Amino acid sequence: MKLKRKDLLSIEELSVEEISFIIETARSFKRVNERDIKKVPTLRGKTVINLFYEPSTRTRTSFEIAAKRMSADAINISVSQSSVKKGETLKDTALNLEAMRPDCIVLRHASSGAPAMLAELLDCSVINAGDGMHEHPSQALLDMMTVLERFDSLEGLNITIVGDVSHSRVARSNIYGFNKLGANVTLCGPPTMIPHGIEEMGATVEYDLDRAIRGADVIMMLRIQLERDRVPLFPTAREYADRYGLNLKRLKGAKEGLLILHPGPINRGVEISPEVADGPYSLLIDQVTNGLAVRMALFYILIGGPSESEHEAEEPDSNGKERGTA
Amino acid sequence: MQQILDDKAIDRALTRISHEILERNKGTENLVLIGIPTRGEFLAARICAKIEEFENITLPTGTVDATLYRDDLNLKDEQPSLKETDIPISIAGKTLVLVDDVLYTGRTIRSALNALMDYGRPAAIQLAVLVDRGHRELPIKADYVGKNIPTAPNQGVGVRLSEIDDRDEVLLIIKEDS
Numbered sequence: 001m002k003l004k005r006k007d008l009l010s011i012e013e014l015s016v017e018e019i020s021f022i023i024e025t026a027r028s029f030k031r032v033n034e035r036d037i038k039k040v041p042t043l044r045g046k047t048v049i050n051l052f053y054e055p056s057t058r059t060r061t062s063f064e065i066a067a068k069r070m071s072a073d074a075i076n077i078s079v080s081q082s083s084v085k086k087g088e089t090l091k092d093t094a095l096n097l098e099a100m101r102p103d104c105i106v107l108r109h110a111s112s113g114a115p116a117m118l119a120e121l122l123d124c125s126v127i128n129a130g131d132g133m134h135e136h137p138s139q140a141l142l143d144m145m146t147v148l149e150r151f152d153s154l155e156g157l158n159i160t161i162v163g164d165v166s167h168s169r170v171a172r173s174n175i176y177g178f179n180k181l182g183a184n185v186t187l188c189g190p191p192t193m194i195p196h197g198i199e200e201m202g203a204t205v206e207y208d209l210d211r212a213i214r215g216a217d218v219i220m221m222l223r224i225q226l227e228r229d230r231v232p233l234f235p236t237a238r239e240y241a242d243r244y245g246l247n248l249k250r251l252k253g254a255k256e257g258l259l260i261l262h263p264g265p266i267n268r269g270v271e272i273s274p275e276v277a278d279g280p281y282s283l284l285i286d287q288v289t290n291g292l293a294v295r296m297a298l299f300y301i302l303i304g305g306p307s308e309s310e311h312e313a314e315e316p317d318s319n320g321k322e323r324g325t326a
Numbered sequence: 327m328q329q330i331l332d333d334k335a336i337d338r339a340l341t342r343i344s345h346e347i348l349e350r351n352k353g354t355e356n357l358v359l360i361g362i363p364t365r366g367e368f369l370a371a372r373i374c375a376k377i378e379e380f381e382n383i384t385l386p387t388g389t390v391d392a393t394l395y396r397d398d399l400n401l402k403d404e405q406p407s408l409k410e411t412d413i414p415i416s417i418a419g420k421t422l423v424l425v426d427d428v429l430y431t432g433r434t435i436r437s438a439l440n441a442l443m444d445y446g447r448p449a450a451i452q453l454a455v456l457v458d459r460g461h462r463e464l465p466i467k468a469d470y471v472g473k474n475i476p477t478a479p480n481q482g483v484g485v486r487l488s489e490i491d492d493r494d495e496v497l498l499i500i501k502e503d504s
Contacts, residue, residue: 004404021407028408032394037444040394300394304405 007119007126008298010135011176019180023145025297026290032069033292043072046103046303050076051093052129053084053109058264058288059129059138063106066295072103072303090114091121098122103303107131112169125302133167138298139263140173142291144181146283147218149290150259154181160212161185161203162244163222163271164193164233170263171222175201188212189222189244192233209244213254220261221246221271237270247273251281259283330475330483333494336456339472340369343454344376346470347423356449358420359387362438363409366426368489369456373425388413390424390445392437411441418446423470427485429455432466457496459483 011019032040048067052060060076067074077097079085084093090109097105104125107115112132119126130136144154151157159178165171165187175198178185185203187194194205206212213219224240234240246260260272260282268274277284331339351357354377361370367389374387391409399405424438435453442451454470459477475483475498484497 025405025408028391028410031411035445040444041440042394042399301405304399305403306400 006302007115007128008137008302009116009119009126009128011137011140011173011180012135014137014177014180016180019141019144019177022141022294022297022301023148025300026141026145026293029069029296029300030290030293032296033289039069039071041071042304043067043070043103043299046070046072046299047101048072048074048104048106048299048303049097049102050074050106050129051097051108052077053079053090053107053114054130056108056129058291059108059136062288062291063127063129063138063295066292066299069292070296070299072299075102090118094118094122098124104299127298127302130169132169133172134169135173135176136169136263137173138291138294139170140177141298142287142294143170143174143220143261143263144177145290145294146261146286147259149286150283151217154178154183157183157217158215159183159185159218159220160188160206160216161220161222162188162209162212162246164224165189165198165222166193166195167225168222171220172201174220175203179203183218186212186216190234190240209246210250210253213246213250213258215255216258217255218259218261219246219254220263221266223263223265224267224271226267226270237267241270241273245269245271245273246276248275248279251276257281261287264288327484327500328498329495330457330498331473331496333488336472336494336496339456340372341376343470343472344373344380347373347452347454348377348381350452350469351421354381354383354385356419356421357385358415358417358422358448359385360413360422360424360438360442361387361389362424362426362434363389363391364490365485365487366424368487369427369454370423370425371489373423373454386415388415390438390441392434392441395437395440397433397437413445416446417442417448419449422448422451423454424451425454427456427487428483429453429458429466429468429471430461430483432462432464435466436464456485457483 050063064074102124106127106129108129109131112134114131115126115128161171175185179202186206187203188206258281262284266272359370359374361367370387374385378384389412391411393406393408452469455468456472458471458474480501482499484499486495488494
């Protein structure tokens with residue numbers, strides 16, 4: 001299986017084979033990260049620009065370390081220190097960055113569809129690191145990889161996603177991904193956070209958390225976005241924790257061997273209690289480890305080949321191949 | 327297609343290589359076998375079994391996938407799948423015998439050497455191949471060779487091993503369109 005695309009914009013656009021190929025490649029990179037010398041020369045001479053219009057620690061650091069472990073040069077641009085403050089548009093910023101000939105731009109933006117726009121505009125690869133309420137494909141890939149480390153297949157698994165589904169790009173990417181791999185997805189949260197018609201994406205809605213936990217093999221808690229300033233979707237954090245927070249008491253009704261995921265950063269005591277976050281079922285740290293491997297795999301697959309200027313060039317003959325098996 | 331080695335000839339070559347490895351290194355001390363996937367891995371396992379038979383010692387045996395160290399990734403439109411690297415012990419200070427099926431340009435060996443260096447500093451690295459078909463593009467030479475098969479540019483060498491193919495044999499292949 002090969003992946004032939006310039007950009008990674010969404011899970012929606014990926015086939016099952018592509019998802020499996022990325023995860024399988026990521027498994028190899030995970031081993032690189034366990035070595036003493038955690039670096040391979042694969043992307044020597046390539047340049048990756050991380051363009052982040054929203055705050056991020058985990059994702060940005062993960063993409064940066066991923067690029068560096070592959071020997072690419074990684075440059076981080078966070079909007080607070082950039083010309084965006086002077087009023088430059090995303091398009092102008094991107095065209096100017098492209099003039100410096102990067103091989104890949106990793107974009108996080110508050111507007112859904114911003115990476116798709118850049119992908120069309122630019123010759124270099126674009127990776128969506130989260131766009132508005134649309135998708136966060138690298139997160140879903142690392143989530144699928146993490147679950148697949150514990151289960152041989154997602155076929156028939158019951159996966160419950162709990163929280164603010166309406167504003168969550170993580171939820172959307174995961175609904176697509178889990179569905180494609182054959183899992184049954186249940187969404188749970190207060191009605192103000194579950195969009196009408198979400199069932200059409202292929203998910204069941206359950207407003208009662210205790211019922212949503214019962215029978216679940218995997219529970220993914222979404223972060224309550226306390227920083228987003230908008231019409232309140234729930235009365236108080238305490239009340240939210242009371243009805244939709246995951247705690248030890250609630251887990252009493254859960255299946256044996258239940259796995260718990262959270263994309264981070266967590267609000268301890270709001271959507272997840274500290275005992276659960278640090279408990280034996282929690283895979284939060286595995287998710288971060290796998291995230292790095294997934295991003296290395298994405299760079300390898302998307303920009304490991306010829307630079308865009310060479311794309312047009314003729315196919316090299318296979319004489320360089322060592323294998324005589326022809 | 328012409329058969330150059332059959333199963334018996336392959337087995338004899340591997341027996342001789344195993345003896346040569348023991349002779350050159352004066353025994354098994356400090357030795358580690360490292361196969362290059364896919365077929366080098368099987369050959370390394372066979373050499374390991376033979377040495378076990380002769381000396382009653384099981385050598386540590388691992389694999390190294392050199393894909394990430396290749397110099398032609400830049401030229402490929404599609405990225406090759408990664409294979410497993412599994413080095414069971416620390417290779418620092420050890421004598422490694424790198425095992426592959428066909429030695430050709432030397433570029434795979436070059437990448438494997440670089441990959442191994444990132445796992446530690448071995449005392450020495452030796453190279454064992456089932457077939458040396460010539461046409462080197464780098465100054466690399468095998469220490470143990472099953473069979474030298476001088477090939478013309480329009481010829482290829484195919485190695486089949488019963489572990490993944492239906493039988494053991496080495497074939498000389500004429501490429502049709504050249």
